[in-house]
Amino acid sequence: MTAETVEPASKVELAPGVGGGGEIPSFDITLKVRRYNPEVSEEAHWDDFKLTMYGTDRVLDALHKAKWEHDGSVSFRRSCAHGVCGSDAMRINGRNRLACKTLLKDLDTSKPILVEPIKGLPVEKDLIVDMEPFFQSYREIMPFLINSGHEPTRERLQSAEDRERFDDTTKCILCAACTSSCPVFWTDGQYFGPAAIVNAHRFIFDSRDDAGDMRLEILNDKEGVWRCRTVFNCTEACPRGIQVTKAISEVKNAVLNRKI
Amino acid sequence: MAVSSEIQAPRSGRVAPKYTRHGSSRGNFEMLAWLFMRVSGLVLVVLIFGHLFVNLMVGEGVHAIDFGFVAGKWADPFWQIWDLAMLWLAMLHGTNGVRTIINDYADKDGTRFWLKTVLYAATAVIIVLGTLVIFTFNPCPPNAAAELLPSFCPAP
Ligand code: HEM
Ligand code: SF4
Numbered sequence: 146m147t148a149e150t151v152e153p154a155s156k157v158e159l160a161p162g163v164g165g166g167g168e169i170p171s172f173d174i175t176l177k178v179r180r181y182n183p184e185v186s187e188e189a190h191w192d193d194f195k196l197t198m199y200g201t202d203r204v205l206d207a208l209h210k211a212k213w214e215h216d217g218s219v220s221f222r223r224s225c226a227h228g229v230c231g232s233d234a235m236r237i238n239g240r241n242r243l244a245c246k247t248l249l250k251d252l253d254t255s256k257p258i259l260v261e262p263i264k265g266l267p268v269e270k271d272l273i274v275d276m277e278p279f280f281q282s283y284r285e286i287m288p289f290l291i292n293s294g295h296e297p298t299r300e301r302l303q304s305a306e307d308r309e310r311f312d313d314t315t316k317c318i319l320c321a322a323c324t325s326s327c328p329v330f331w332t333d334g335q336y337f338g339p340a341a342i343v344n345a346h347r348f349i350f351d352s353r354d355d356a357g358d359m360r361l362e363i364l365n366d367k368e369g370v371w372r373c374r375t376v377f378n379c380t381e382a383c384p385r386g387i388q389v390t391k392a393i394s395e396v397k398n399a400v401l402n403r404k405i
Numbered sequence: 406m407a408v409s410s411e412i413q414a415p416r417s418g419r420v421a422p423k424y425t426r427h428g429s430s431r432g433n434f435e436m437l438a439w440l441f442m443r444v445s446g447l448v449l450v451v452l453i454f455g456h457l458f459v460n461l462m463v464g465e466g467v468h469a470i471d472f473g474f475v476a477g478k479w480a481d482p483f484w485q486i487w488d489l490a491m492l493w494l495a496m497l498h499g500t501n502g503v504r505t506i507i508n509d510y511a512d513k514d515g516t517r518f519w520l521k522t523v524l525y526a527a528t529a530v531i532i533v534l535g536t537l538v539i540f541t542f543n544p545c546p547p548n549a550a551a552e553l554l555p556s557f558c559p560a561p
């Protein structure tokens with residue numbers, strides 16, 4: 146066994162009081178969380194948490210504080226806490242957003258902040274929904290490169306213009322904020338939903354992929370792109386700023402051009 | 406009180422039954438319906454505004470509309486075709502639009518079925534009656550009470 150290495154002393158000397166950004170303002174909020182636990186009751190209800198938070202805190206920090214300091218049974222998904230894993234989409238004050246990208250100071254802190262699970266998917270507990278139907282639609286559009294040519298020994302090169310064609314839709318983190326904001330999806334959950342179409346778009350318009358026709362055929366289904374009513378909720382909900390409705394329209398046009 | 410609820414393990418591959426799609430649909434019906442809404446919409450802009458302009462603005466405008474005015478228009482095959490196109494396109498466009506709304510808002514298959522049955526029946530009745538009227542309109546129907554007839558009708 147090697148001896149424990151001693152951490153070297155920092156070479157940077159900071160004068161006391163230097164390095165902080167000054168006092169961070171704090172404020173009190175009421176966090177209203179939609180609670181549901183089928184092992185206790187089939188009825189959902191609201192729980193209020195009165196919390197003192199800081200100007201740099203996000204809704205996710207408030208949820209952490211509620212869970213860690215008030216009620217350990219509050220349940221929600223989160224992983225990266227920095228807007229890249231797509232775990233913590235939820236309805237915050239009636240809008241679908243990522244809890245980890247929503248600063249409390251940007252909300253109206255004079256009123257209770259409402260946090261609910263995303264709509265249209267079965268709630269399992271509190272803010273956790275069953276994402277399986279969402280991922281099922283995602284799987285159906287074959288979200289992987291299909292190339293019928295010989296496997297190259299090198300990287301598959303692509304021009305900057307060809308890459309740009311589908312750049313926007315590569316940004317998806319599969320958070321389901323879009324699909325669960327779509328009123329057509331809310332009704333019966335049959336619609337493929339914006340996220341599946343966005344991820345199909347990612348490959349349909351990729352010059353290296355050969356299965357665009359198959360994906361267009363899949364999305365020509367009666368529950369496919371034609372169920373889109375251009376409501377634009379998805380575009381507004383997307384935390385990655387993807388032009389979701391535009392991507393759906395491009396896929397609609399691609400289906401049309403192929404058939405006519 | 407303990408409510409027993411069966412909660413399956415996550416990632417077990419199960420999809421709640423409500424969400425499973427029942428096979429894939431063949432054909433291009435929804436695509437053609439989508440295209441039809443846009444094409445018929447464009448044609449309707451011309452037909453409807455042309456109709457409104459000719460009926461309400463030209464000449465004496467709205468004050469000239471009576472049985473005779475209608476009969477006069479429908480004596481001309483141009484206006485017969487115009488109104489026929491407007492009737493069919495508006496009815497099919499409107500029916501398809503309401504069909505979409507029913508699909509979007511009815512969540513039980515039974516509700517959907519009955520609403521659509523009523524819709525299609527109403528559409529069929531209106532298209533058939535409307536078409537019939539355009540081609541058989543007679544401002545002076547025989548055996549009608551004299552006080553209901555317009556002044557230009559020959560005395561019975
Ligand atoms: C004046 C010319 C018109 C134009 C340009 C037009 C255009 C359109 C278009 C493009 C849609 C499809 C919307 C979508 O897919 O999201 C639509 C839907 C619809 N239209 Fe028209 N339309 C016209 C006249 C009419 C008339 C006369 C009626 C009634 C008979 C009508 C009833 C409907 C209904 C019920 C819908 C479905 C609503 C929806 O999908 O949100 N429209 N129209
Ligand atoms: S398109 Fe945007 S909102 Fe939809 S799943 Fe992807 S990242 Fe989330």
Ligand code: FES
Pocket residue numbers: 222223224225226227228229230231232233234243244245246
């Ligand atoms: S926790 Fe990863 S996106 Fe918010």
